[in-house]
Amino acid sequence: MQFGIFTVGDVTPDPTTGRAPTEHERIKAMVTLAQKAEEVGLDVFATGEHHNPPFVPSSPTTMLGWIAARTERLILSTSTTLITTNDPVKIAEDYAMLQHLADGRVDLMMGRGNTGPVYPWFGQDIRQGIPLAIENYALLHELWREDVVDWQGRFRTPLQGFTSTPRPLDGVPPFVWHGSIRSPEIAEQAAYYGDGFFANHIFWPKEHFQQLIGLYRERYAHYGHGTPEQAVVGLGGQLFVRPNSQDAVREFRPYFDNAPVYGHGPSLEEFTERTPLTVGSPQEAIEKTLTFRESFGDYQRQLFLMDHAGLPLKTVLEQLDILGEEILPVLRREFAAGRPADVPEGPTHAARVAAQRRRTAAST
Known part of the structure; x- marks a missing residue:
């Protein structure tokens, strides 16, 4: 089981002071958090990709390359890479380069993003979002597995040799x-290739994501990848x-109430009841995550x-200390307890290289 943090890189004013960090401060804070994640024993750091204010992470490989040079074991990921508006050829080359620089400590999450205007900014039509995601990933998958590629599709110029x-x-x-967060076609795509499926279920009730994950698991087995x-x-x-717990609620409430993504909507209490958000003590965080x-x-x-939501860097670093010292050890122990032996661990480059060598040896 792998544990980590992800960031969307928003530049949001602190509602308790009215001050927003500069873009420079926010970028530097994100890489500080990545280094802190490794320090406290987390496994993964993931950054979003956005091309519009108030977000700053427009170049994930640049940021992750910087972090790779300053960490030793942290898996570097995205949350997400825009498969619809990035050229699959550029994704293939950028992330392979990052993979070499990080000695394999790289994976990535494909997604369509949550900003409609990004499509015309990169010359695409939002009405083609799902077909773009399917076709572009099919090309990326082939580019990484075939040394010479001939390709023709709907959305880009052909490739020859x-x-x-x-x-x-x-x-x-x-x-x-x-x-x-909503598309069964993407769950189907993940299952078809035997890839992972990530449900960022931070906004919607769990029942919706139970259906998506259930579909993915069923189709994963249908395509012969396992149970x-x-x-x-x-x-x-x-x-x-x-x-x-009371201190946590009192301190976090103004950030929740004014957050761009969910402020001025359901109350903090309603949101914590219906979604994975935990605002409370370490024990409450453990119990809900389990x-x-x-x-x-x-x-x-x-x-x-x-x-x-404008949380200051100092506060987030304190949160990571609590996560690493009081929450993470218990979660690791409890999630390991009773885990069936045939359920795979979180993917790593070393484990996947070893598995490929075993397959090669068995076929010769």
Whole structure:
């Protein structure tokens, strides 16, 4: 089981002071959080990709390359890479390059994003979002696995005898998660390729995501990749913790009430009841996170959103200390307890290289 954090990189005013960080401060804060994530024992750091204010992470590979040079074991990921508006050839080459620089500590999450205008900014039609996601990933998948590619599709110029460079490290491409909050077509796509499915269920009630994950697991087995229980699932979550639950609620409430994504809507109490958001003590965070397995089955990756809504860097660093010292050890122990032996661990480059070598040896 892998645990980590993801960031959307929003530049939001602190509602308690009225001050917003500069873009420079926010970018530097994100890389500080990545280094802190490794320090406290987390496994994964993931950054979003956005091309509009108030967000700053428009170049995930640049940021992750910087972090790779300053960390040793942290898996570097995205949340998400825009498969609809990025050229698959550029994704193939950029992330293979990052994979080499990070010695394999790279995977990525494919998604369509949540900003409609990004489509025309990059010359695409939002009405073609699902077909773009399907076709572009089919090309990316082939580019990483075939040394010479001939390709013709609907949405880009054909390729003839093309080789993307560099080739994936050790002949094994980065692991891919397909992220979706609403589209069964994306769950189907993840299942077809035997890739991971990430349900960032931080906004909608769990019943919706139970249906998506259930579909993915069923179709994963249908395509012959394993049993439904062996499908590779990742989940989102949100935490704000203090030693005393009342202190956590009192401190976080103004950030929640004014957050661009969910402020001025349901109350904090309603939101924590219906979604994965935990605002309380470390024990409450542990107890709620453990219910995710009851709802979705054994899974492989848990990422928490902790640095949004204008929370100051100092506060988020304190949150990561609590997560690493008081919450993470218990979650690791409890999620490991009773986990079936045939349920896979979270994907790593080393494990995937070893699996490929075993397959090669068995076929010769």
